[in-house]
Amino acid sequence: MTLTIPDGMGGFRDIRYAEATAGARSYGKALLAAAEVDPRIVCLGADLSQPTQTTYFRDTLPERFFMVGIQEANMVGVAGGMARAGDIPFAHSFCVFITRRVYDQVAMQVAYPKLPVKLVGFIPGLTTELGVSHQAIDDIALMRALPNMAVIEPSGPEQVGAAVAAALAFDGPVYLRLSLSKGAPDETTPLQQFELGRGTIMREGADVAVVTSGAMVGHALEAAEMLERENLSATVVNMASIKPLDSALVARLARSHKMVVTYENHSTIGGLGSAVAEVIALSGSTPRFAMVGVNDVFAEGGSTPYLFGKYGLTAGDLYRAVKGLAN
Template sequence: MRKINLHLGDFTEKSNVKLVPRYYGEALCRLAERNEKIVALCADLAPPTETDLFRDRYPDRFFMMGIAEANMVGVASGMARMGDVPFVHSFCVFLTRRAYDQVAMQVAYPKSNVKLIGFLPGLTTLLGVSHQAIDDIALMRALPNMCVIEPCGPEQIDSAVNAAMDYDGPVYLRLNRAETELSSDTKIKKLDIGKVEITRKGDDLVIFACGIMLRKAESAAQILSESGIETTVVNVHTIKPIDDQKICELVSHCGATITAENHSIIGGLGDAVSKALNEKNISIAVNRVGIKDSFAEGGSTPYLLNKYGLETQDIVNKALKVLKQNIKVSYTSIKNDIP
């Protein structure tokens, strides 16, 4: 077995840390400059959620609520009823698990125009089970009226923030902070709520991915291409409402299907794609890359992604497996039934 060191340098060692642009914080400030209704609430996590930028520029519109997420969500709901547009910030796991009843009863149920901004998705933290949001998409998907968005990286954060603002109703925005600066030739990605983005086209296999797993899916597609397997890769940045029609079209064309997510395979992207196919009676082999039915542990992100099967090679292995199971069906008989 290959030996992997549990590297803690990204948490304990600060001497070699390079300054990375804070793409979310800057995007929120640009939005707030144009719209005075925007307010920011934070649960004692201003620097980790990049809201210290907002605090310093708009101190009268920034509210530090302390480590009291449930109360913060309730306050945000009240502010929304008075005409503000609250952006509410904490770590993903605290906004969802800890404040779930308040999110359900005071945000989702009344369709409050509250934007819930969560950081540290899935296994992107070494702080252990208490901080690892492996079920947040499942929790937010289950709430009526809730929109769930996860941009693929810093190149899509600005578009995600603007899309959340333009959406009339509650939004859960799942963010991973950038670890490196975008190169000068990086194209800013659009984000249209409810529409997928096709980043690569092929006829043999389709991979639906969200968040940090998109780049890994694209790398897996390149490896598969070298073996003569051509893959369509899809950025599913909006997990609810999901693009059922395009998903069904792509699966019916390619046949074999993989989903890849930094989340439990229960209740997340994989289940959303499977549900879309099932409701249209599309019988296709689907294999999911994600966290199995288990909690994780403390460790650096590379260590955790490798241990829990969320690396590029894991996607390649799943793809080869699902191709053997593939049974193509015609889409023509059902496409007219898709709304």
């Protein structure tokens, strides 16, 4: 299977990436496959090879793997320098460290000169048991605000290969926000294409449009089934391209649905919900609107199910938000 990945600007920068990563469900394997066809790709790590799935790259292409230690700011600066020298660097850490901790370096050494540095973050939002210091609830807001920066959050292993190809095809910096997969990826889930600047409708409905991304796509589809039993029909959109956003699709959904709800594992301030709200406000449409996400609070340590339950991120919370709008 070959996924044809447009570059979002009407052309194709390098079809080899799409061909190389087409069947990959693991981020690490997708990156390695792309690197094997393009010698410009280099891999940088901050002492997190195992959780960022970069052991495949390290063990296969050690001469292009650079471990800089626990110093993400320096890693981003190194990546910027390598990009100026003609490389395509992929820099890895946890989401909160590859964005908030190194924000000035990303802004001035990557985004401002529009270099092809790909920042790859793992464990987004509240999907960590490592406590508040590791919870990335503002990373999308930070990266969205930077000129030249693209922001991608694939729904899961079924879309990660296409997302890596699209990140490579984009001639500029990218923030790739990934969830850690537990165990082997489900090979029965159909692979999904990805195009920068385009959302994917996963389910068609008439009453409410749910716009979501990342691992929340699965929860949104679960909530849609719950709503169907209440005679509420839901459209579910996988908005893996958070920036650039598919503004045309959002505006169309706002015109064709009575309700629009965003659903994200991130603060409701500055993330996907804010991006969708901006488009709706400028479109002149007036659907009933709600955002389901982290409501401007720091969380606490705990398991993902516990945190999702306490901070209102479960499929049931999305269901109740839609029911509340409908009543």
